[in-house]
Amino acid sequence: LPNRTSEAGILIKEFRKDLGRSTSTLEIRDLGAGATEGLAARRQRTVGQIARSSPVPERKGELLYRICKHYQPQNCLEFGTNLGVSALYQLAGLESRSRFISMEGDPGLAALARENIQKNGFEATVLEGEFSDLLENHPELMDFHPDYVFVDGNHTEGATLAYFHHLLPKMEAGGMIIWDDINWSAGMRRAWDQICAHPEVSLSIDLYFVGIIWIRRSQAKEHFCLRALL
Numbered sequence: 001l002p003n004r005t006s007e008a009g010i011l012i013k014e015f016r017k018d019l020g021r022s023t024s025t026l027e028i029r030d031l032g033a034g035a036t037e038g039l040a041a042r043r044q045r046t047v048g049q050i051a052r053s054s055p056v057p058e059r060k061g062e063l064l065y066r067i068c069k070h071y072q073p074q075n076c077l078e079f080g081t082n083l084g085v086s087a088l089y090q091l092a093g094l095e096s097r098s099r100f101i102s103m104e105g106d107p108g109l110a111a112l113a114r115e116n117i118q119k120n121g122f123e124a125t126v127l128e129g130e131f132s133d134l135l136e137n138h139p140e141l142m143d144f145h146p147d148y149v150f151v152d153g154n155h156t157e158g159a160t161l162a163y164f165h166h167l168l169p170k171m172e173a174g175g176m177i178i179w180d181d182i183n184w185s186a187g188m189r190r191a192w193d194q195i196c197a198h199p200e201v202s203l204s205i206d207l208y209f210v211g212i213i214w215i216r217r218s219q220a221k222e223h224f225c226l227r228a229l230l
């Protein structure tokens with residue numbers, strides 16, 4: 001597990017600092033579990049405010065980078081692009097053959113994320129729309145069989161379980177799913193426990209702030225709890 005910043009992480013850290021200083025404003029649509037006023041609610045925020053509050057913390061970003069570097073998944077799917085910061089960590093770890101698709105519900109954020117990813121010299125597809133709509137209807141996702149998924153948005157029990165059941169038959173054998181914020185609420189914890197108990201989940205690792213599962217259909221079940229390491 002990461003205990004020092006990688007070279008890629010140093011560059012991303014600098015980029016994050018620049019984003020954090022940005023005073024340009026965005027009118028964003030409030031989505032996900034924290035949204036209080038429904039999907040139509042819009043709020044003015046500066047890019048700096050978003051950059052300082054929404055993206056993965058550095059250590060989690062480093063973990064994503066190292067996982068991608070180690071496993072070199074070929075078909076990656078991310079829920080929750082935001083400004084593209086976590087995408088940068090993952091893309092930095094991937095070799096160019098990998099396909100990376102990220103989904104974001106807010107059009108302004110999706111546009112900025114595309115810009116940020118390109119500015120850093122990476123290629124990714126950022127799909128704009130509500131996660132469930134995209135999963136069910138977007139042509140790019142119809143025949144997409146991910147071997148790596150990072151779920152970082154809409155942390156409710158119901159949505160988490162719905163995404164899991166949608167993803168399960170689509171996942172490549174041996175594929176992994178990283179769930180962010182498994183202890184964010186009692187509901188998220190229940191969802192995580194149910195996911196780990198599913199017969200097709202052969203390996204699960206609880207890192208407290210994130211949970212990682214592998215779908216290795218022929219392997220005996222194992223569960224590990226590595227608390228306080230992130």
Ligand SMILES: C[S@@+](CC[C@H](N)C(=O)[O-])C[C@H]1O[C@@H](n2cnc3c(N)ncnc32)[C@H](O)[C@@H]1O
Nearest residue numbers: 031032055056080082085086105130131153154
């Ligand atoms: C925590 S942020 C993602 C941060 C990003 N992964 C990073 O670390 O840089 C969650 C993002 O998911 C988006 N989101 C939340 N619920 C969504 C939903 N149901 N459909 C589409 N986007 C959603 C939000 O707009 C927000 O930008």
